[in-house]
Amino acid sequence: MSGAQGRVTRRDTGLAWGIKGSFVDYVERWPGASVDLAPGTGRLPDGGFYFTPDPDRPAGARWFRGGVRMRAHGGLLDVSLADPRVEDHGSGHVLTAETWIDGRWERVPFAELQWPESPEPETAGVGHEVRMVTAEARLHPDAVPVFDGTYPAGSGLAPVRVRL
Structure with missing residues (x-):
């Protein structure tokens, strides 16, 4: 991440995702459990997570930085x-x-998205336009093992909100 040092990321852009609200709630209620955030990630008032745009992404790519680690039951x-x-x-x-x-570390598909055809433009200050997309998310079959088979493929996840 050394190439990203010193760069400024706009706070009105990024990816917001609550993962699966009931799962995050379960982890947070368990005694001794933890939800840890990596650099580039924040917690939103609604309980979801915010990931910053990846400054090293190729033009037009929707890549983000940050991470969430949820632990319970003694690991x-x-x-x-x-x-x-x-x-x-x-x-x-x-x-x-x-x-x-x-x-x-392995990159896996987590969610199948119902992506709208054309995102809505928003005004984000003088001379700036941000495109906002909210997509319905369903658990991808490849991510079922990540949750130890607790949720079947196609289970509803929190909506994914992207602003670029």
Whole structure:
């Protein structure tokens, strides 16, 4: 991340996602559990998480920086999501993220997104236009093992909000 030092990220852009509200609530209610945030991530008033735009992303890419690690049950529950991306996959959009699997980081598809055809432009100050997209999210089959099979593929996740 040394290339990103000294760069300014606009606070009105980024990705906001609550992952799966009931799961995050469960972790936070468990005694001794933790929800840790990596640099580039913040917590929103609604309980969701904010990820900053990746300053090293290619032009037009929807890549973000930051991470969330949720732990409970003395470490038996340990779920990490880092550096999410919204990627085009064939006929739709998928939210992918890095996660810790079998002792290594691996990028997996987490959510299938119902992406609107044309995002709504917003005014974000004089001379600035931000495009906001809110997409419905469903658990991708490849992410079922991340949650230890607790949720089946297609389970509803928190909506994904992207502002670029």
